[in-house]
Amino acid sequence: MVRVAVMGASGYAGAELVRILAQHPGVSISVLTSRQFSGKPVDSLYPSFTGHVDACFEDSSAENVKDRSDVVFLALPHKKSMAVAPDLIRAGIRVIDLSADFRFRSAETYERAYQPHSAKDLLKEAVYGLSELYRDRIGSARLVGNPGCYPTSVLLPLVPLLRHQLVDPGTLVADAKSGVSGAGRSLSQTTHFPDVNESFKPYKVTEHRHNPEMDEVLSNETGDRVHITFVPHLVPMTRGMQTTLYARLSDQAGMEEIAACLQETYSGCPFIRLRADGTIPDVLHVRGTNYCDIGWRVDAESRMAVLVSAIDNLVKGAAGQAVQNMNLMLGMDETSGLTTVPFPL
Numbered sequence: 001m002v003r004v005a006v007m008g009a010s011g012y013a014g015a016e017l018v019r020i021l022a023q024h025p026g027v028s029i030s031v032l033t034s035r036q037f038s039g040k041p042v043d044s045l046y047p048s049f050t051g052h053v054d055a056c057f058e059d060s061s062a063e064n065v066k067d068r069s070d071v072v073f074l075a076l077p078h079k080k081s082m083a084v085a086p087d088l089i090r091a092g093i094r095v096i097d098l099s100a101d102f103r104f105r106s107a108e109t110y111e112r113a114y115q116p117h118s119a120k121d122l123l124k125e126a127v128y129g130l131s132e133l134y135r136d137r138i139g140s141a142r143l144v145g146n147p148g149c150y151p152t153s154v155l156l157p158l159v160p161l162l163r164h165q166l167v168d169p170g171t172l173v174a175d176a177k178s179g180v181s182g183a184g185r186s187l188s189q190t191t192h193f194p195d196v197n198e199s200f201k202p203y204k205v206t207e208h209r210h211n212p213e214m215d216e217v218l219s220n221e222t223g224d225r226v227h228i229t230f231v232p233h234l235v236p237m238t239r240g241m242q243t244t245l246y247a248r249l250s251d252q253a254g255m256e257e258i259a260a261c262l263q264e265t266y267s268g269c270p271f272i273r274l275r276a277d278g279t280i281p282d283v284l285h286v287r288g289t290n291y292c293d294i295g296w297r298v299d300a301e302s303r304m305a306v307l308v309s310a311i312d313n314l315v316k317g318a319a320g321q322a323v324q325n326m327n328l329m330l331g332m333d334e335t336s337g338l339t340t341v342p343f344p345l
């Protein structure tokens with residue numbers, strides 16, 4: 001059994017990792033850390049785990065985790081991950097970081113969006129963990145920077161079209177909506193029930209930190225500087241992320257070309273469900289699962305492609321993709337621990 005630890009296991013992404021790892025046939029959970037809840041049973045914070053997770057939270061020191069783990073998931077806030085990752089890597093542990101700390105190739109871009117980076121050397125070897133598109137590199141990685149939830153929902157539909165030059169990279173727009181768990185477990189006014197319930201609003205318009213992350217990947221893919229106009233919205237639901245993408249089609253492209261491109265790219269990818277029948281994905285149909293559902297239409301008059309993706313922000317957008325990456329890194333079946341059948345409603 002592979003011994004896995006989750007640092008930051010009391011948070012929303014960490015708890016989702018616990019849920020998935022508890023039903024993974026190839027791993028045993030070794031350490032679950034939390035500063036606030038150290039010493040307390042995990043099921044006292046998350047009663048749904050009663051009968052499934054018989055462990056207590058432990059303190060957050062890397063020493064404690066290092067000696068008892070083969071793989072460590074960092075479900076910590078950014079800046080905290082880069083403080084512990086180098087030590088773990090030096091100890092021969094494979095690390096999957098859910099924060100933004102190891103998502104960027106360019107330290108300068110990271111520092112412009114976040115803060116000074118204290119482990120820049122590791123950026124060179126860290127692999128961007130968008131499982132379906134970078135699986136070969138993920139397989140041999142010591143350190144994976146798991147993508148942000150919004151970038152996952154944007155890049156999975158869009159990158160194949162750019163690789164096949166079906167859309168004009170100068171015309172990209174993403175209009176995305178997230179459930180409130182995307183903001184994490186800490187209390188804040190903006191995620192307070194009366195401020196969110198019955199509400200629906202855009203936020204951080206043109207200035208969300210996931211924008212430079214998407215731009216870097218899109219630019220690396222095309223070899224030119226690419227920028228996507230990105231507008232995130234907060235929706236009064238707990239989990240789920242729905243993204244609508246707009247891009248001008250190149251001359252020869254239409255519905256059939258988009259279908260062929262996505263089908264070729266994602267053939268053999270168990271977590272990508274293409275809605276080739278023209279139906280439009282719905283967050284309800286991917287809830288609690290690692291699926292990314294993708295649908296598309298063409299507006300013939302404007303020659304715009306419209307693509308829609310739906311993911312669960314906590315699963316394909318965080319913990320599920322992180323476990324998928326672990327499976328790839330360890331040579332396990334990619335779907336291990338992730339084969340939940342979605343709720344019908």
Ligand SMILES: NC(=O)c1ccc[n+]([C@@H]2O[C@H](COP(=O)([O-])OP(=O)(O)OC[C@H]3O[C@@H](n4cnc5c(N)ncnc54)[C@H](OP(=O)(O)O)[C@@H]3O)[C@@H](O)[C@H]2O)c1
Nearest residue numbers: 008010011012013034035036075076098099182184185318
């Ligand atoms: N929520 C999502 O949908 C989502 C999606 C993709 C990626 N992510 C990323 O995943 C990471 C965790 O996000 P989250 O939403 O789960 O946040 P969260 O609910 O706020 O959880 C943060 C976790 O980190 C621990 N923590 C906080 N400050 C710490 C510190 N200074 N030192 C050590 N531990 C600390 C917290 O526990 P204690 O305070 O008890 O130590 C908690 O376990 C973030 O980097 C986030 O960007 C989240």
